[in-house]
Every structure is written in C-alpha cells, then in structure tokens.
Amino acid sequence: MTVDRRDFLKMSGAGLGGLALSSFESSNGASHSPEADEDHSVLYDATICVGCKACQVACKRRSNLPPDLDSEGIFDAPKGLTADSWTVIELYQEDPVTYSFVKKQCMHCIDPACASGCIVSALYKTEDGPVLYDGDKCIGCRWCMTACPFQVPKYQWDKTVPFVQKCDFCSDRQDEGLDTACVAACPTGALLSGKRGELLEVAENRIKDFPDRYVNHLYGKDEVGGTSWLYLAGVAFDKLGLPKPDKIGTISPAKLTWPYMMAVPGIVVFMTGLCTGLYYYFRRGEKTGEEA
Amino acid sequence: MTANTLVRRKNTLSFGWGTAIQAILMLFGLGLMINRWVFGLGATTALSDPRPWGLWISFDILAGIALAAGAFTMAAIVYVFNVKEFHPLLRPTILTGFLGYSLAILGLTVDLGKPLDMWHMIIYWNVHAPLFEIGWCVMTYATVMALELSPMLFERLNWNVPLKLIRSISIPLIFAGIVLSTMHQSSLGTLYVEVPDQIHPLWWSIILPPMFYVSAIGAGMCMIIFESTISGYGLNHKIPVKLLGKLAGWIPYVLGFYLVMRFLDLILTGDIGAMFAFDGPSIMFWVEILLGYVAPIVFFSMPAVRKNRYRLFWVAFLGVFGLLLNRFNVSWFQLEGAPYFPAWQELFISIGLIAFAMFVFNMAARFLPLFEEH
Numbered sequence: 001m002t003v004d005r006r007d008f009l010k011m012s013g014a015g016l017g018g019l020a021l022s023s024f025e026s027s028n029g030a031s032h033s034p035e036a037d038e039d040h041s042v043l044y045d046a047t048i049c050v051g052c053k054a055c056q057v058a059c060k061r062r063s064n065l066p067p068d069l070d071s072e073g074i075f076d077a078p079k080g081l082t083a084d085s086w087t088v089i090e091l092y093q094e095d096p097v098t099y100s101f102v103k104k105q106c107m108h109c110i111d112p113a114c115a116s117g118c119i120v121s122a123l124y125k126t127e128d129g130p131v132l133y134d135g136d137k138c139i140g141c142r143w144c145m146t147a148c149p150f151q152v153p154k155y156q157w158d159k160t161v162p163f164v165q166k167c168d169f170c171s172d173r174q175d176e177g178l179d180t181a182c183v184a185a186c187p188t189g190a191l192l193s194g195k196r197g198e199l200l201e202v203a204e205n206r207i208k209d210f211p212d213r214y215v216n217h218l219y220g221k222d223e224v225g226g227t228s229w230l231y232l233a234g235v236a237f238d239k240l241g242l243p244k245p246d247k248i249g250t251i252s253p254a255k256l257t258w259p260y261m262m263a264v265p266g267i268v269v270f271m272t273g274l275c276t277g278l279y280y281y282f283r284r285g286e287k288t289g290e291e292a
Numbered sequence: 293m294t295a296n297t298l299v300r301r302k303n304t305l306s307f308g309w310g311t312a313i314q315a316i317l318m319l320f321g322l323g324l325m326i327n328r329w330v331f332g333l334g335a336t337t338a339l340s341d342p343r344p345w346g347l348w349i350s351f352d353i354l355a356g357i358a359l360a361a362g363a364f365t366m367a368a369i370v371y372v373f374n375v376k377e378f379h380p381l382l383r384p385t386i387l388t389g390f391l392g393y394s395l396a397i398l399g400l401t402v403d404l405g406k407p408l409d410m411w412h413m414i415i416y417w418n419v420h421a422p423l424f425e426i427g428w429c430v431m432t433y434a435t436v437m438a439l440e441l442s443p444m445l446f447e448r449l450n451w452n453v454p455l456k457l458i459r460s461i462s463i464p465l466i467f468a469g470i471v472l473s474t475m476h477q478s479s480l481g482t483l484y485v486e487v488p489d490q491i492h493p494l495w496w497s498i499i500l501p502p503m504f505y506v507s508a509i510g511a512g513m514c515m516i517i518f519e520s521t522i523s524g525y526g527l528n529h530k531i532p533v534k535l536l537g538k539l540a541g542w543i544p545y546v547l548g549f550y551l552v553m554r555f556l557d558l559i560l561t562g563d564i565g566a567m568f569a570f571d572g573p574s575i576m577f578w579v580e581i582l583l584g585y586v587a588p589i590v591f592f593s594m595p596a597v598r599k600n601r602y603r604l605f606w607v608a609f610l611g612v613f614g615l616l617l618n619r620f621n622v623s624w625f626q627l628e629g630a631p632y633f634p635a636w637q638e639l640f641i642s643i644g645l646i647a648f649a650m651f652v653f654n655m656a657a658r659f660l661p662l663f664e665e666h
Contacts (some may be wrong), residue, residue, distance in 0.1 A: 082341070117486055119423035120416035137416050140405020142344040143423055146627070147486050154341050155405070157334030162405040243489065253486045257422055260482040260501055264425060264475060271471045275372050279463070282374035 036110045037197030039129030039228050040174050042183060044103050045206070046233035046240065047213055049190035051089050051101040053077075058185035059087045059105075062170065080104065080241075083154040083165040087182055092240050100233055102240040103191075105182070106131060106152045106167035107220060108228035109252065114144035114153060116254030122164075123153075129196070129228045130169035138164060149224050149248045169228070196228060203230055217245060225252030310526055314651040321644010324637050328402045336637045342630035345623065347638045352399030352645060354480060354619040356392050357430070358504070359612060361512030363389025363437060364473035369539075371466045378539070381531060383444060383662050384523065384653075385516050390437040391649035393430060398645055422482040429476030436469045444660045478505040484622055492626035493563040494577045500622075503553055507615055510546035513539055514588065514611030521605040527657045530601075537598035543611065544589040551585055573626055580621065584614015 059065070065084045070076035078085040087105035112131045115123040122138035125131050133153075144153045144164060156162035170180035178184065183191040192199065200221060207214045219231035223245055231237065238244040328336040339346050366385040370378050401407040413427045439458060446455040481504030488496055497503065517536050524530040558564040567574050588611040597603045624632070634642075656662050 113486055116418075116420045117423065117483070118418055119421050119427055120412045121418040121421075122416070137409075137412055138406065139409045139412050140407075141403075141423065142405065143483070145341065145344040146490070146629075149489065151342065155333075155344060157340065158332060159334075160330070160332045162332065247489050249489070253488060254420065256488060256498065257482050257486045258420060260479070260485065261420060261422065261425065264479075267474060267478075268471055271474050272467060275368075275467045275470055278372045279374075279467075282372065 036129075036226060037195065037200075039110070039196045040169065041129065041194060041196035041199045041228045041230060042180065043192045043194075043199045043203050043230045043232065045190050045192070045203075046100050046102055046231065046235075048188050049089070049101040049103065050188055051091060052187065053089045054185040054187060055103065055182035055191065056085070056087055056089055058181040059167075060085070062173070062181035063168075081152060081154055081166075083156045086165065086167040090241060092235060094235075094239075098235070100235045100240060102231075102233070102242070103182075104152075104241070105229070106169070107150050107223075108167075108169055109149075109224055110226040110228065111224075111252035111254050113147040113149060113224070113253040116252075116257065117143050117147040119143070126171065128171070128174065130171040130174070132168055132171060133164055133166065135163040140164075147253065149243055149253065196230075199230055203232055206232060219245065222250040224248050225250065225255065311651070311654055314647045314654065317640075317644050317647035318651055319644075321641050321647065324641050324644065325402050328637065328641065329407070333405060336635065338632055338635040338638065340630055340632075343632040344629075346632055347624075347634040347642060348399045348403040350620050350623045351616075351642055352403075353396050354623055355616050356396045356399070357480065358477065358508040358615055358619060359511055359515045360389040360392030361473060361477055361508035362516040363392075363512070364469045365509050365512050366516060367440070367466045368470050371463065372470070378535060380663060381516065381520065381535065381539075383441070384520060384657075386437055386440050387444075387653060387656055387662065388515070388519055388649075390434065390441060391652055393434045393437065395645045395649050396430065397434065398648070399642070402641055422479045422486070425479045426476045426483070429472045429479070433469060433472040433476070436465055436472065440465055440469065444656070444662065447661050448659070474505060477508045478502060480504050487627070490628040491622060492566070492573045493561070494558070494566050494573055495618075495622050495626045497554075497557045497561070499553060499557055503550065503557075506546060506550045506553065507618060510543055510550055510588075511611050511615030513543050513546065514608040514615075517604055517608035518612050521601065521608070523653060523657065527654070529657065529663050533599065533601045533604070536601070536604050540592045540598050540604055540608070543592045547585050547589050547611070551581070551589075554581075576617075576621060576625065580614060580617045583610055584617055585611075588614070 060067070063086060065086065067075050068078040068082055068084055078088050080090065081088055081104055087103060090102050090104060091099060092102060093099035108129055108131050109125075112123070112125055115121070115125050115131060118124075119141055120137045120139055122134045123131060123144055124134070140162060142153075142155060142164070145151070145155065153164045153166045155164055170178075170182075173180060179193050183193045192202065194202075200218070203218050203221075207216060207218065214232050214234060215236055217237065219233070219237050219242065220227040220229055223243075231242070233240060238247075324336070333339055337346065363386045366378060366382055369375050370382050400410065404410060413424065418424045440462070442458055443455055446452075446458070478501035481500035481502070484491060484496070485498060485500050490496075517540060520531045520536065555564075558567070567577050588607050591597045591603070591607040591610075597607055
C-alpha cells in the first residue's frame with residue numbers, strides 16, 4: 001500500500017502542532033483488515049453495465065421512495081443522487097464510442113467520516129458493513145453532508161421536519177440472506193455481491209485478465225481507508241464524477257480528527273494545571289484570603 | 293461614583309434611535325425565524341444539497357464564538373495573570389461573550405433541521421465527533437458565563453446570600469471557563485480537519501485546531517476594543533484609552549504567533565506555492581493575511597495608535613475583519629460545494645440576532661451594574 005503525495009503532505013504538517021498525531025501511520029490501510037474482508041460488499045463493473053436503470057427502479061420500490069418530479073410535476077429522471085433517489089445511473093460520454101455508465105449510491109466506507117462526525121451517532125457503522133441512519137436521533141445539523149468524501153447524504157429541504165436520506169445497503173434484506181434490491185434487479189451481472197475479501201480478489205483478477213478493458217485501478221479498495229462498494233471501469237474515475245483517488249487519499253478523515261479528540265482529557269488536565277500554577281505565580285508575595 | 297448615583301444616571305439615559313432600530317430589527321428577525329420554523333429550510337434559505345451549511349454556521353457559530361473569546365481571555369488576564377486594572381472591562385466583556393454564545397445557540401434553532409431535538413446531544417453521545425465536544429462545551433460554558441454574570445443581578449436586587457455563594461466559587465468558575473474555551477475554540481478547527489480534500493490548501497491544515505484557538509484569542513481581544521468603543525459612545529460610558537491601549541499592545545504577540553504557525557505549516561506542507569498563484573484564493577489569502585493580521589500587528593505596535601481611541605477602534609476592526617474572513621474562507625468561500633449567497637431571510641435573521649444581542653447589552657447597561665462593581 002502506498003501513501004500518495006497529498007496524504008504525506010497532510011501528515012508532515014502534524015509535527016508542527018506537537019500533538020500526538022502519530023496514530024495515523026502510512027501503514028494503516030484499513031482495506032486489508034480481516035474484519036473488513038468479511039463485510040457485505042458489492043462490486044460494480046461499469047464496463048458490463050448497460051445503463052438500463054433497473055437498479056434505480058428496484059431501489060425506489062424497495063424503499064418506497066416517491067418519483068422525482070420536474071418543475072411541472074411531470075416525472076423526470078434524477079440527474080444525481082437526491083433525497084428521494086438513493087441510487088442513480090449516470091452517463092459519461094466523450095464521443096459516440098467512448099462512454100461509460102456509472103452507478104452512484106452510498107459507498108459504505110469501512111471507517112465512515114459521516115458516522116465519526118455525527119454529533120448524536122445518528123449515522124453508524126454496523127458489524128456487517130452497512131452504514132445506517134437513525135432519523136429519530138438526528139438533530140438535522142447536516143455535518144454528514146459536508147464530511148462525506150463522496151457527497152452522498154442528501155436532505156429533505158422541502159420538509160418542515162426533514163431527515164437525511166441515503167442508501168442503507170438494504171441491510172434488512174441482507175440480514176435475511178437476500179441480495180440488495182439493486183443487485184437482485186441487475187440483468188447483466190454488472191453488480192456482484194459477496195464478502196469484501198472475495199470481491200477484491202475477483203476484481204483484481206479481472207484487471208489482470210483484461211488489462212485493455214479496465215483502467216488499472218480498483219476504486220474503493222483503498223480510497224478513504226476502503227469502502228464496501230468496489231468499482232471497476234474503463235475510463236478514469238474522476239470522469240465518472242467520483243472524487244479523484246489522489247484527491248481523497250487512502251486515509252479515512254476520521255483518522256485525522258480522532259487524535260485531537262483523544263487529546264481532550266489531556267488538554268483539560270494541562271489547562272487546569274496551567275491556570276492554577278499561573279494563578280499562584282502571579283499572586284506570590286500577596287497576602288492570601290483577599291480576593292479582587 | 294457610588295452605586296446609587298450610577299444606577300440613577302443609567303435610568304435617566306434617554307432611549308434614542310439606536311434602541312428603536314435595535315428593537316425593530318430584532319422583531320423583524322423574530323418574525324423571520326417563525327417563518328423559517330413553519331415553512332422549513334428549503335423555502336427560507338439558499339441552502340442546498342451541495343451547500344448544506346451557510347451564513348448561519350459561518351457567521352453566527354464560527355465567527356460569533358471565536359469573537360466571544362474575549363470573555364475568557366479577559367477573565368484570564370484579570371484573574372489568572374492578576375492584572376487588576378482591567379477589572380472594569382470584565383463584566384461588559386463577559387456579557388458580550390455570553391450574548392455571542394446565546395446568538396450562536398439561537399442561530400442553531402433556525403439552522404438545525406430538527407431544532408426541537410437539539411437536546412438529543414445530551415443523551416446520544418459520540419466521543420469521536422468534534423461537534424459533540426463543541427456542543428457540550430458551548431452548553432456548559434454558556435452556563436458558566438451566566439453564573440459569572442449573576443452577581444450583577446444579585447447586586448441590583450440586594451440578594452446577599454446567593455451573591456456570597458457565587459463569589460465563593462468565582463475562581464473555579466473562571467478556570468472552568470478558560471478550560472472549556474480552550475477545548476471548543478480548538479475543536480471548531482478539528483471539525484474542519486475532517487474535510488482535508490474539500491478546503492483549499494491555503495486554509496486547510498492539520499493544525500487548524502491550535503490555529504483556531506490562537507486566532508480566536510487575538511481577534512477576541514480586538515473585539516473587546518471594538519465593542520467597548522461602540523458601547524462607550526452609545527451608552528456614554530467610555531473605557532479609559534490607557535486601558536484599551538495596554539490591551540492592544542499585547543495583540544501583536546498573539547497574532548504574530550498565529551502567523552508563525554500558519555506560515556510554518558504552509559512551508560512544511562509545501563502548500564506555500566499556492567499563495568503566489570495569483571488566482572482568486574491566493575488574492576483572498578493576501579487580503580486576509582495583510583489586512584486582518586499584518587496590519588493590526590504593525591499598527592498596534594505603534595504607541596501613537598495605542599494612545600488614540602479612534603485609531604484603536606479602526607485597527608481593532610481590522611483584526612475582527614481578519615477573523616471573520618478566515619472563518620468565512622474555511623467554512624464557505626474556500627470550501628467545495630455549490631456557489632452560495634444567503635437568502636435575504638438568512639441575512640435578516642443574523643442581523644436580527646445581532647440586534648437582539650445589542651438590545652440586551654443596552655438594557656443591561658441601563659438597569660444593571662454593568663460597568664462598576666460594588
């Protein structure tokens with residue numbers, strides 16, 4: 001696992017603060033932790049996808065999501081993820097022969113920034129892999145929407161009591177041993193579900209066996225510490241509207257903030273000691289018992 | 293001046309246009325807040341999925357809380373560093389700080405999608421979340437400041453028992469205020485550490501937490517000079533210029549330390565080159581650095597500035613402006629997302645909240661022993 005330049009630069013600044021930030025080391029590629037290998041996972045192969053949008057329809061039906069209407073109230077296909085569309089198929093086209101479909105939904109990060117940053121733990125990572133949302137806990141601060149490296153969580157702006165909306169990986173179906181609605185609906189095999197460790201192998205073999213068909217990168221293996229959704233494609237991933245791999249790096253943002261959170265008890269002790277020490281230092285020689 | 297004559301003078305201070313404008317803006321803002329609660333965020337703000345946080349977060353929360361750092365700084369100067377001559381500044385400064393935090397909390401009641409569930413943060417914990425720490429600190433620190441201010445009310449009402457009680461814990465309260473402020477002023481920076489790829493490299497840094505803390509102290513001190521000058525004119529109570537000048541003399545050290553941190557970080561990360569790109573962000577960077585930090589350092593170092601009330605005010609204004617611009621850059625201008633300009637409702641709710649804070653300060657100055665203690 002390599003650390004790219006931007007990650008290295010980010011870390012090199014750490015020495016300055018003199019804070020114990022050493023806990024995120026270059027070697028922390030979460031994607032190969034044995035626990036994550038057992039996670040529910042889906043491999044999306046954009047070179048197989050024909051853009052039929054059966055997954056989109058299946059998703060709406062399973063989650064009872066209303067159609068996205070245009071301004072005249074007529075049904076219109078959503079152009080990207082919305083509060084009512086938890087997955088969409090988008091098309092990238094360079095010219096009539098060079099194009100690719102791409103499926104968007106929550107990536108279900110191994111170490112999700114949304115869950116780490118959520119003030120009330122309304123977003124949380126489950127044992128099996130899905131990142132879920134508890135709307136009853138949510139206070140509507142919307143930090144998850146900014147924190148998400150993929151800008152997945154969407155908001156019900158038009159509601160008086162709004163909730164965050166995003167793909168829940170059909171965790172209820174998965175618990176029953178069923179595939180997610182989108183995987184079950186896919187007629188081409190562009191979506192393949194399984195354990196993350198196995199799918200990593202399948203995907204890497206595909207790149208090895210068909211080097212001309214794919215860009216040489218398995219998206220989601222290392223991105224932001226690894227995601228449960230893995231992507232193979234024939235065109236560069238940033239062209240498909242996904243954040244460039246060297247932009248988001250291989251370290252989960254949650255790893256950057258955690259050392260600071262761990263430092264809080266130390267800061268409390270240090271500052272209390274400092275205040276007390278200075279208080280007596282600047283009153284040395286004064287008669288005690290007199291205040292202000 | 294005895295307390296009695298002081299109270300009489302305040303009561304006879306006539307209500308002018310200032311108070312009337314405050315009241316009108318305040319009530320207009322309240323109306324808009326009700327409008328927001330009834331019709332929701334989509335109908336009353338310019339916020340959207342690619343721009344979920346706007347003016348209320350950048351201004352009322354981030355800048356508001358940072359500029360209220362004067363409260364704990366002044367408490368430390370008077371009680372920890374034992375510089376007694378600043379005592380007359382303590383109450384107005386802590387009141388301003390308290391109002392700043394009240395403004396942030398009131399801002400949250402419109403910004404949060406489900407404000408009625410705000411209390412959830414008390415029962416659902418997430419120790420990983422910077423917001424969790426910020427929320428708890430803001431809540432407890434606002435309480436601490438209310439307690440620090442309570443003697444003002446007890447003195448006015450001649451309630452001697454609670455007055456004695458609160459005075460007996462005044463030092464622990466001051467310490468708690470300093471510790472809590474250190475925690476959440478820096479945690480506001482920790483929050484943005486979590487979005488390394490979405491903020492321009494001239495603003496994102498792994499050391500945002502200590503930088504937020506130090507810049508809040510510097511700008512908080514500028515804010516003390518700024519607001520005490522305004523309230524001095526409006527309420528006919530001038531803080532001695534010698535005192536403000538002495539405070540101003542310390543500001544260059546704080547802001548200088550901040551600049552050293554900021555530039556050292558940019559050099560070590562190799563992002564320093566971006567400041568010579570002469571694109572939008574680099575120009576913004578220079579405006580922020582030169583006007584908001586370098587200018588106050590230079591001018592506050594001049595004795596001629598420190599002896600002149602008028603000059604002190606305008607240089608302090610630059611320091612406040614620098615902090616505002618910094619927080620706006622981190623949380624809005626240089627943060628990826630859809631282009632955003634606040635809706636007029638957002639703007640007038642923020643203005644209404646400031647008017648409310650000024651109105652409360654105005655009333656406290658008239659009816660409570662704000663500027664003098666018994």
